[in-house]
Amino acid sequence: MKKLFLSFFVLVLPLICIAQVTDLNQKLPTDKSVRVGKLSNGMSYFIKQYSNPKERGEFYIVHNVGAMQEEDNQNGLAHFLEHMAFNGTKNFPGKSMLNYLGSIGVRFGYNVNAYTSKERTVYNISNVPLIRESITDSVLLALHDWSYYISCLPEEIEAERGVIREEWRLGDNSRSRMMRKASEFQYKGSKYPERTVIGLPEVINNFVPATLVNFYHKWYRPDMQAIVLIGDFDVDQMEKKVISTFSSIPKTENPTPKILYSVPDNKEPIVGIISDPETKASAVKLIFKLQGPDAEQKLTLVPIYNSVAGQLITDMVQSKLDAAKDGPNPPFKTTAAVLSPGSANLTFLQMTFSPLNDDYMLALNGVLTEIERVKKFGFTQRELDIAKAGAAKKLEADISKLSKRKNEDFVSPVIEHFTRGEALTPEEYKKDKEREILQSITIEEINRNISRFLTDNNRIVLVSCPEKDRDKIPDEKVIAEAVVNAGQIDVRPYENNLDKKSLAPDLKLTGSPIVTQKDWTKYGFKEWTLKNGVKIFWYRNSEPDSRMTIQAYSKGGIVYVKEVEIASAKLLEYALRTKGLANLNDKELKLYLSEKDAYLSTSLSLNSESVSGYSSLKDTETLFKLLYLNFVSPRFDVENFTKMIDRQKELMAKSADSKISIFRDSVTNIKYQNNPYMRPLKVSDLDKANLESVKKVYFERFANANDFTFFIMGPQTDEQIKPLIEKFIGSLPVGKNMENYKESVYIQKGVKELRYYDNEMLTPKSQITVNYNGTMAYNQKNILTLYFLKYVLSDRYMKSIREEKGGAYYVSVSADLIANPKNRVELSVEFETDPKLRDELIGIVQKEIDDLVANGPKASEIKDAVLYVKKNHKDREKNSDYWYGRFKSLILDGTDIYDGEEEGIDKVSTSDIQKLAKELFSQGNKLTFIYGTK
16 A cells, blocks of 8 residues: 555645645746857857956867767767868868967866767867967867868878877777677667667778768757857857857758657566676666756756655665665675666666676665565655765755856756756756755655655666676576566565664763964964874865865884884775674664764775865864764774675686786786785685784874874864864874884896787787886976976877877876875886887887987977966966975975976976986886786
8 A cells, every 4th residue: 555655746746845845836947157159050159257266267169969870880980070170171270279288288088178969069279378369260260160161181180080080999899799789778779779889890991071061061060059158258249259159150051950859668677687708797687767957847847856865765765775784694795776867868766786606686686675675665854864964965065056156067058058958047046945955855745755756667677797707697587577576576574774873972071272373374274293293284265165174194104114014004995895893883873873974984095095075164073073082992893804804705716817907917026026015815815804904003103103194174163163173183092202204115127028818808908108217306396397208298199199100199298296105106107009100100109208208399399388288287276285286295205396386387398308218218217017918
């Protein structure tokens, strides 16, 4: 009867909600700060003045077109056209657009980019410096050309085929293949699974240029396009420019109507078994396919209400699944419930869970049991209170960020409005309504909503596994029958102990007073030393909606533990995930914190220990209590530890024959010369593991608060924060043993190469890393010069490897100057390519470096880099985070690397870069790692 009762209320839900919350049919207001218009050719435009950062602008052209508009012989052309937008237009032939944008500090791949999806295509030029009217005019002209005048020259198309092939190769892995297979079931009966965006190799390699041009002019037309401009400009003047620039684009006569594709409902469960020879993952997904609001409802409160109710239900389902996972005889190892949007106006409520010992049916039936329990008995008021507290924390955090939004943050709502019909409503209004609904929604409403989200139709089950384990999966019919018959499962109300428990009710602390003070006026910090010797750096944060934060660092780390304890130190990382405090075990602590806005964690790394936490102003004392208890009263559970060890063993067993795992372990051992502190854990380590040894490491590493440096920021006055610091930090255990950085790990010197061939990979590819390392002084000039070196190499590889050779979709260049435990430098070049091009491209990597060492960079290369870096430097907000970063660098690394940075940027010369390149590369340390097919 209870189940029938719930289903009945689905029909009258809107009327009930109107009575209890508000009128869900109430129209949402339109954001009046956005100038909206439409040209005579049908093109829409959206213009908004905003000035964070100042003198900057966001320039977008949005095409309400995507891969769904492709015919079978055009599969991949929407994405291919996106690439062609950067290879020549009417007014910007060849690479002249990118060259011009680079000359004003707007960098390709960072500020200039695009994306294509199944339903829309978006091109953008972002963070444009609005310092001259000619810049604005030129950027608008680029958008104008993208609308109708992309050249699509045959020779450029031929050159780009190689880049697209490498992008396809880069993305063709077990994860993406399984996602594509999953979409065949999630969107079954529609066109969606037939389009992959990246396209099919046979289409990409063989289409004639006319096919691309015809597709372009058929679909990329003014009535399907919008110009979106957000930035520090006069709206009236910008509107005039838009009208004069874009009105001349011809209107399409008798345009082909766009078909809005949908996904049919399914009464019977859809079951998909997905396997791949390269995956090691096993999982089951139970998915509820939910139809979204219609076009009229999208302009009302309905989507906001659905979002609030749906997320609360999802969170409470997650809590029940967690309870089943952590209880006796758990049916699955891990579980995650997520409510996420999909294509075709769909939302998916998805539960993903991993089976125990490859028992897929046990896992599925375990989840079905919990879902059936929810459907028959609903949730309790206590469960809702906990879920609402968590949702309220997240909502208030989101609201606090509204005043800090940047220009780019206003773009997405406009795109959603233009392409999906979402309401263009001020975010402040939507958040206020979300808060109103969250506060007023009742347990009765939630329980009436259950059958709207946990439906008896539109159910999908996906089982994923390695190809070799496919015979362990039950037949699709058996899985479907389990779902259909779930209503017959005999369930009883779940008796979960959700009573409130106190964290540490009898805490009596003696504390320690502040005895000395020093002002760091330049940085806004005050240095306080307690009588027990602990040092505090305090920053009063007067920014709106600021939160309390605590971060503490201690030199030391894993390198200070004995060699026989290294495995225990590494296992501590996992044990910390299920650590309780004082009176509360991990589950009780999670429940306790669910109704408080405070969080704190501890971590142990190779060279340091750290503590990091945050809270609202209201829960500041809770944050300090968590800090104190993490030092003096952590609680580790034997059962949790045993489960963790068993799970790690299972993961290791699954990856024991994994070639990529063997390769990665080999890379680590070669790079760090088999150093025991860097050696990956083995099953033998787990066999010897015991909780007492892990706890011993924790207490040794966190035994001496005097060895930590505390950084605290918050909105309180000095008088308000001092008593908490004196009480809680002043009561922490202290000692006399002060540790320093200890160099115990050394990177391999000389030239080494590892080639590991895996000819079982489905797609021929080579994954390549070339690492250069050495010693180098840690100072601002070297940091800036190293950045410019990275910039120049990135641009050169873009030209030589991507554009000229079509050899890689992207070449990553990373560089890092490290202060501790010893000044050193690393620079790595990484990319994926066709094995046929592997050795040639590795040669190009070295050739570009040799050229920089011999001749240095060109002045033009540095000019663009300087403009880009200076623009970013100017845009960097001089807020609390900025000053905290500077000050922490000064205290922990001994130098403020930002001091005089702007002047330092101008001082970096081509000879400086050449000199640094010589210093790095002449040390002769080069490690090359290659994985892939032969």
